[in-house]
Amino acid sequence: MLENYFNYKKHKTDFKTEVMAGVATFLTMAYIMFLNPFILSGEFAGPEKGFFDFGGIFTATILATSFACFLMGFYGKSWPIGLAPGMGINAFVAFGVVGGMGYTPQAALGATLIAGILFLIISLTPIRAWLINSIPKSLKLGIGAGIGLFLSIIGLEIMGVVADDPVTLVTLGNLKDPLIILGCLAFVSMIVMEKLNIKGNIIIGIIAFSIIAWVSGLQKFNGIIGPIPPMTHLLDFDFNAVLTAGMSSIIFTLLFIDFFDTTGTLTSVANVSGKVDKQGKVEDIGKAMLSDSVGTVAGALLGTTTVTSYVESGAGVKAGGRTGMTSVVIGVLFLACLFLAPIATSLPKQIDGAALLYVAVLFVRNIVDIEWDDIAESAPAVLAMIAMPLTYSISYGIALSFISYALIKIFTGKFSSTSSAIWIIAILSVISFVVA
Numbered sequence: 001m002l003e004n005y006f007n008y009k010k011h012k013t014d015f016k017t018e019v020m021a022g023v024a025t026f027l028t029m030a031y032i033m034f035l036n037p038f039i040l041s042g043e044f045a046g047p048e049k050g051f052f053d054f055g056g057i058f059t060a061t062i063l064a065t066s067f068a069c070f071l072m073g074f075y076g077k078s079w080p081i082g083l084a085p086g087m088g089i090n091a092f093v094a095f096g097v098v099g100g101m102g103y104t105p106q107a108a109l110g111a112t113l114i115a116g117i118l119f120l121i122i123s124l125t126p127i128r129a130w131l132i133n134s135i136p137k138s139l140k141l142g143i144g145a146g147i148g149l150f151l152s153i154i155g156l157e158i159m160g161v162v163a164d165d166p167v168t169l170v171t172l173g174n175l176k177d178p179l180i181i182l183g184c185l186a187f188v189s190m191i192v193m194e195k196l197n198i199k200g201n202i203i204i205g206i207i208a209f210s211i212i213a214w215v216s217g218l219q220k221f222n223g224i225i226g227p228i229p230p231m232t233h234l235l236d237f238d239f240n241a242v243l244t245a246g247m248s249s250i251i252f253t254l255l256f257i258d259f260f261d262t263t264g265t266l267t268s269v270a271n272v273s274g275k276v277d278k279q280g281k282v283e284d285i286g287k288a289m290l291s292d293s294v295g296t297v298a299g300a301l302l303g304t305t306t307v308t309s310y311v312e313s314g315a316g317v318k319a320g321g322r323t324g325m326t327s328v329v330i331g332v333l334f335l336a337c338l339f340l341a342p343i344a345t346s347l348p349k350q351i352d353g354a355a356l357l358y359v360a361v362l363f364v365r366n367i368v369d370i371e372w373d374d375i376a377e378s379a380p381a382v383l384a385m386i387a388m389p390l391t392y393s394i395s396y397g398i399a400l401s402f403i404s405y406a407l408i409k410i411f412t413g414k415f416s417s418t419s420s421a422i423w424i425i426a427i428l429s430v431i432s433f434v435v436a
Contacts, residue, residue, distance in 0.1 A: 002325060006077060011322035018080075021321025022329025025082045027200030028312035029330075031355050032084045033337055034206065034344045036061045038352045039154075040094050040105075040305065051098060052105045055229025058341050060303035061085055062334050063231075068295030068307045069331030072288065073324035079288045080316050080326035081269060083295050084334075086308035087359050088147040089257050091154055092394045093305045097250055100392060107241035108250075109233060109300050114242060115254035116296030116306065122259065123289040132263050134421035138370045139401060140260050142381025146388035146397045147257070148363025151356055153389045158353030159183040179218050182209050183350030190358045199315055202355050206347060213348045223342035233303025249432035252425075253395035258306045262292045265309040272317045311362070376412060380405040399429035 008014050037058040042051035061084070068083035097108045122128050153170075156162045160180040165171035173180060186209040193201035213219035241247065266289070269275075270282045292309050299307035316326045367385070371377040380401045388397035406426035409418045 006323040006325045008323065008325075011078065013320060013322040015325070017320040018323060018325035019329050021080060021316035021319040021326040022333065024199050024319040025080075025310075025313050025316035025321070025326065026330045026333040027203060028315040029082050029084055029310050030200070030334075030337070031202040031206055032065070032087070032310075033058065033061055033334065033340070034347055035087070035352060035355055035359075036085045036090055036304065037344060038347070038349070039090050039356070042094060042099065051094065053232040054345065055341060056232030056234075056303055058344055059229045059231050059338065060233060060299070062338050064295065064299035064302045064304050064307050066331040066335045067298050067302075068291065069327045069334070071294060071298075072291040072309075073327035073331065075324075076284070076287045076291045076327065077324045078275070078284055078322070079266075079269070079291075079324055080273065080321035081266070081288065081291075081313045082310045082316070082327060082330040083292060083307055084310055085299060085304045086258065086261060086306050086310075087356075088151060088261075088363065088394070089254060089306045089308070091151055091356075092147075092253065092257075095154060096393045096395065101246075101250075103241060103247075103250075104238055105233060106236050106238035107247070108305070109303065110237040110239050110242035111247055111251050112254055112305050113237065113297060113300035115251050115258065116293060116300055118251070118255050119258055119293040119296060120290070123286065123293045128286075128289060131259065131421060134419035135260065136377060136405070136422075138374075138377040138381045139384070139405060140264070141366050141370050142378075142384040142401060143257075143260075143398055144264070145364045145367045145381075146385040146401075147394055148360045149385055150360075150388040150392070150394055150397075151363060152360035153392075155353045155355075155357035155360055158356060159187075159350045160353075177350075178216075179213065179348050179350045182213055182218070182348065183354040185209060186351045187354040187357055190354070191361075202358060205358075206351055206355055209351050209354075210347050213351070214346065219348045220346065222346045225339045226342040228338050229341050231303055235301060236303055245435040248435075249395050249399065249429075252428065252432075253398055254306055256398060257394065258292075258296060258308050262289060262309045265311045265313065266292075268311060269309075269313050269317055272314060273322055376408050376414075380408065395432075399432060402426045402429050 037054045040052040040057045041054035065084040072079055072081050093108045097103050160173040162170045163173040186205045190201045190205040214221040266285055275283045295307035370381050383404050384397045384401035387400045388394050402425045406422055
């Protein structure tokens with residue numbers, strides 16, 4: 001039955017290959033079940049009022065991931081994609097929206113839901129192609145790298161490698177702390193394993209160095225298997241806060257990041273798996289975009305931040321995955337982890353921070369493709385990269401980059417040749433600063 005549904009022969013694959021591909025992708029993205037609740041709950045800062053509930057996010061993360069993978073598998077059919085709450089977006093919500101701007105988790109989830117619905121509408125209309133073709137490549141790459149630098153400063157702070165300083169703002173942390181040393185070694189081990197082509201390097205690094213911390217008594221071990229945590233953020237929205245001028249820039253940021261993360265990931269996977277036709281068009285991208293957007297809506301309803309397609313899906317494609325069966329396997333494996341909440345609460349924050357820092361490296365490395373020979377293209381991209389970590393806000397970085405890009409085009413006589421999408425986003429960015 002599965003062979004006929006996914007048409008293995010057409011895609012030159014088989015059941016065994018698809019299962020192995022699903023396992024490969026699962027291993028590369030399994031860290032999200034631990035890292036997402038850790039980031040959204042503010043666990044690194046201790047029990048701080050106002051953040052999300054760790055257990056509720058843990059359960060929502062797994063259920064949202066499984067649902068989105070099943071949807072991509074059975075509806076997308078020809079897409080071997082893994083989906084889960086996105087890194088970068090979750091940090092923006094936790095540290096920017098909730099921790100920085102003071103919005104409640106309920107308001108943040110409401111914004112996520114609206115952004116998901118807007119993404120769903122865009123996926124069903126010609127606006128999708130217009131947006132994909134309108135935003136300059138360098139700007140998209142600069143924003144992606146900026147998110148990476150934003151994650152890096154958060155990861156370093158969580159690890160304890162950097163600390164607050166009243167004069168210089170940041171300074172070197174206490175590198176004599178055994179847990180900080182373990183975190184640094186975990187980071188190095190993830191890079192070494194990646195270099196040696198070891199699949200699942202992030203999750204292996206997290207578990208291996210956490211075991212060292214547990215055995216040595218540096219961190220309390222709470223067990224492996226336990227009851228499923230209640231879904232404390234299920235249908236937990238505050239739409240009164242969402243329907244304010246200040247929230248508009250947040251919704252736009254969530255939509256912007258999700259849309260271009262998804263298109264970038266899908267394009268990358270399509271190139272590797274041979275889904276790009278002779279005219280350069282990606283086959284069945286509409287179904288994949290629709291699955292991704294519905295996944296975000298479902299994730300918000302379940303109680304977690306934006307669900308998006310993971311670039312780690314490339315691991316499954318390299319292992320031979322060519323159909324939605326790969327996605328189904330990923331979903332099944334995540335569901336099997338629902339009872340692992342105790343081990344999730346046992347992970348040292350320094351090692352979680354190391355994983356976040358490693359993910360940051362993956363975001364930043366694409367800057368090589370920025371058009372460095374054209375300063376009119378590269379300067380706004382660099383501004384986005386610098387502004388995000390220094391303002392501690394992804395939305396500010398996006399806004400400043402678009403405003404500067406638009407002004408540069410005006411004063412260099414390129415107004416008429418610049419897409420209207422740039423002007424719309426730049427004007428909205430200016431308005432967001434005025435009403436903030």
